[in-house]
Each structure stands twice: as structure tokens, then as C-alpha cells.
Amino acid sequence: ETGVTQTPRHLVMGMTNKKSLKCEQHLGHNAMYWYKQSAKKPLELMFVYSLEERVENNSVPSRFSPECPNSSHLFLHLHTLQPEDSALYLCASSQMHQGYNQPQHFGDGTRLSIL
Amino acid sequence: AQKITQTQPGMFVQEKEAVTLDCTYDTSDQSYGLFWYKQPSSGEMIFLIYQGSYDEQNATEGRYSLNFQKARKSANLVISASQLGDSAMYFCAMRALNSGGSNYKLTFGKGTLLTVNP
Numbered sequence: 001e002t003g004v005t006q007t008p009r010h011l012v013m014g015m016t017n018k019k020s021l022k023c024e025q026h027l028g029h030n031a032m033y034w035y036k037q038s039a040k041k042p043l044e045l046m047f048v049y050s051l052e053e054r055v056e057n058n059s060v061p062s063r064f065s066p067e068c069p070n071s072s073h074l075f076l077h078l079h080t081l082q083p084e085d086s087a088l089y090l091c092a093s094s095q096m097h098q099g100y101n102q103p104q105h106f107g108d109g110t111r112l113s114i115l
Numbered sequence: 116a117q118k119i120t121q122t123q124p125g126m127f128v129q130e131k132e133a134v135t136l137d138c139t140y141d142t143s144d145q146s147y148g149l150f151w152y153k154q155p156s157s158g159e160m161i162f163l164i165y166q167g168s169y170d171e172q173n174a175t176e177g178r179y180s181l182n183f184q185k186a187r188k189s190a191n192l193v194i195s196a197s198q199l200g201d202s203a204m205y206f207c208a209m210r211a212l213n214s215g216g217s218n219y220k221l222t223f224g225k226g227t228l229l230t231v232n233p
Contacts, residue, residue, distance in 0.1 A: 031219065033219070040225070041225070042119070042206075042222075042223040042224060042225050042226075043160075043206070043208075043221075043223040045219075045220055045221065048219045048220075050219070055219060056219055056220065088158055090158075090160060092160070103150060103162050103165055104162070104221060105162060106152070106159060106160035106161070106162075107159065108157060108158050108159040109158035109159065109160075111158065
């Protein structure tokens with residue numbers, strides 16, 4: 001079983017739809033992340049959760065709403081997205097230990113297309 | 116602020132040869148970590164190797180080694196004995212190492228697309 005699992009792998013949705021991306025980590029980590037990867041741009045950090053509390057929100061539009069019900073699961077709820085939101089969305093997890101953060105491990109990503 | 120520069124959009128290498136992927140960085144942090152990730156066409160980001168700014172020796176992991184030159188602010192990835200399966204995007208990344216501080220943010224470069232030819 002892979003360390004970080006994302007579902008679905010591919011998602012096509014209209015601008016008025018509501019959908020959710022799911023991420024599950026099996027590594028026992030205590031921090032989880034959402035990244036956006038657009039074509040020809042560096043990965044952009046969107047949200048960080050540490051011990052189920054949101055610790056970083058990088059000026060992400062409110063049409064993206066994260067949820068972290070426990071340390072193993074992370075969701076990204078999508079609502080009224082725009083065409084420029086089409087991208088690969090990557091989930092990652094890491095272990096914070098004594099204040100130091102270990103390397104992040106990523107999932108396969110969800111490729112999102114907005115019609 | 117942190118910045119990662121990868122100047123090679125694409126690189127080609129013959130199978131079984133070694134290849135160096137360039138990475139330079141800029142940061143005001145005294146203590147930081149440097150990472151390399153591999154992203155195949157499937158999308159998954161695979162962690163390859165890590166170098167701490169305080170490490171005196173260059174990191175090595177199997178066929179991967181990191182040529183760390185702190186004064187020049189470079190952290191080049193060397194892949195020895197290239198294999199066809201090494202064809203992928205390679206990203207250099209860094210983050211601050213601050214105990215108790217905000218050390219979540221991983222700053223990525225734009226990546227280098229490596230193609231290994233048979």
C-alpha cells in the first residue's frame with residue numbers, strides 16, 4: 001500500500017459543480033499539505049495542517065476549502081471553480097518531530113480539469 | 116524569501132552515463148534543507164535525497180548524490196549510471212530549518228525534464 005493515496009486520480013467538472021479531493025496517508029505523519037501544480041510553474045503550497053490544525057493558508061481563494069478530520073485524512077472541497085484552476089493537485093505528508101520537519105512524501109496527485 | 120533556480124529546462128543523457136542537474140538557491144535563512152524530487156509522467160513526486168546546510172559531507176543515496184557547494188549556493192544532483200526509468204521531471208526544493216518556527220513551506224524550482232536515451 002502506497003504511503004500517500006489520493007482519489008480520484010482524474011476529475012473533470014463544470015464551473016458550477018461541487019466536488020471533493022481526498023488524501024489519505026499511511027505513514028503515521030502528523031502534518032499534511034495541499035499543493036497546486038500548474039503547467040510550467042513551480043509547485044505552489046496551498047494549505048498546511050499540523051496535528052489537524054491549519055497552520056498555513058497561502059492566500060488561496062475561498063472556492064477551495066480544506067478539511068482535516070484526523071491526522072490521516074485531508075480533503076479539498078471545490079466549489080464554483082474557474083478554468084485557471086485546472087491543474088495537478090498534490091497532497092503530501094511529513095512528520096514534525098521536536099519542532100523539526102522531516103521530508104515530505106507526496107501522493108500521485110489528482111489531475112483536475114475545469115470545463 | 117527563498118528562491119530556487121533550475122536553469123536547464125531539459126537534459127538528455129545516454130543510458131549508463133552520469134548526468135548532473137543544476138540547482139542554485141537564494142535564502143536569508145542560516146539553517147536550511149535542500150531536497151530533490153523526481154516526478155514521472157504519472158504525477159507522483161518521489162523524494163530522492165536531502166542535504167542540510169550544516170552537513171559537511173555531500174549526501175548520497177544509491178545512484179544519487181548531491182554536489183553541495185554552500186559558498187556558491189548550489190546543490191546539483193548527480194545521477195550515476197542512468198537508466199531508462201530515470202526519465203522524468205526533477206525538482207530541486209528548499210525550506211528553512213527553524214525549531215518551533217514556520218518550517219513547513221517547501222519552495223520548489225521549475226524543474227528539469229531528463230530524458231534517458233537507450
